[in-house]
Amino acid sequence: xxxxxxxxxxxxxxxxxxxxxxxxxxxxxxxxxxxxxxxxxxxxxxxxxxxxxxxxxxxxxxxxxxxxxxxxxxxxxxxxxxxxxxxxxxxxxxxxxxxxxxxxxxxxxxxxxxxxxxxxxxxxxxxxxxxxxxxxxxxxxxxxxxxxxxxxxxxxxxxxxxxxxxxxxxxxxxxxxxxxxxxxxxxxxxxxxxxxxxxxxxxxxxxxxxxxxxxxxxxxxxxxxxxxxxxxx
Numbered sequence: 001x002x003x004x005x006x007x008x009x010x011x012x013x014x015x016x017x018x019x020x021x022x023x024x025x026x027x028x029x030x031x032x033x034x035x036x037x038x039x040x041x042x043x044x045x046x047x048x049x050x051x052x053x054x055x056x057x058x059x060x061x062x063x064x065x066x067x068x069x070x071x072x073x074x075x076x077x078x079x080x081x082x083x084x085x086x087x088x089x090x091x092x093x094x095x096x097x098x099x100x101x102x103x104x105x106x107x108x109x110x111x112x113x114x115x116x117x118x119x120x121x122x123x124x125x126x127x128x129x130x131x132x133x134x135x136x137x138x139x140x141x142x143x144x145x146x147x148x149x150x151x152x153x154x155x156x157x158x159x160x161x162x163x164x165x166x167x168x169x170x171x172x173x174x175x176x177x178x179x180x181x182x183x184x185x186x187x188x189x190x191x192x193x194x195x196x197x198x199x200x201x202x203x204x205x206x207x208x209x210x211x212x213x214x215x216x217x218x219x220x221x222x223x224x225x226x227x228x229x230x231x232x233x
Contacts, residue, residue, distance in 0.1 A: 021163055026191060032152070033091070033202075034203075037200075038083060040082070046225070060119060071112050074227035099131045107131050112225065113228060115212070115224050122213060126207050127207075144216055149195045152204075152208055196213075
């Protein structure tokens with residue numbers, strides 16, 4: 001979605017200032033859920049991923065802006081069914097589905113992503129409210145450091161003030177809400193960190209500002225490997 005103009009507010013903002021988002025403290029069991037030992041055989045999934053030769057390449061291999069390697073689908077139907085059953089139980093959602101955009105596109109649901117050290121940095125963002133209510137990341141490397149999990153962020157405003165972390169209607173994503181995709185490197189600060197753990201599923205409300213905490217590794221086997229999911233409910 002192209003950047004949208006910043007919304008009008010009753011109080012004028014200084015020139016160049018970004019809108020302040022609403023804040024909702026990320027709370028386990030309400031805004032995010034940590035589900036451990038999700039797959040009955042994560043080693044088989046990981047071995048299958050390591051054997052793939054159909055990776056799409058992002059930065060630094062191509063001029064794409066997204067980092068590392070990607071491949072779809074990540075999980076096979078039976079494995080995905082196990083994950084979705086746990087998601088429905090955790091959230092109370094009666095039904096999950098993959099939402100299609102009017103043009104037919106979708107988010108990269110059930111996609112394996114492999115990103116190594118130096119291939120990216122934390123990039124706080126939200127997922128599209130128009131395409132998903134819940135998002136999740138499944139960690140698929142047993143040797144990755146704990147600080148390569150996922151973090152939730154909130155705005156860091158001029159003067160050291162703290163802003164919010166939630167995108168709400170009428171906006172669909174963070175770019176839409178802020179009116180720009182270009183923000184200062186210190187525009188967000190870490191609020192809540194969920195450590196990496198093999199075979200852990202981190203499930204969260206997709207309109208919360210979040211990012212991978214960090215990346216590691218130089219080889220396919222060593223890099224941060226995850227599967228990502230996006231559901232409407």
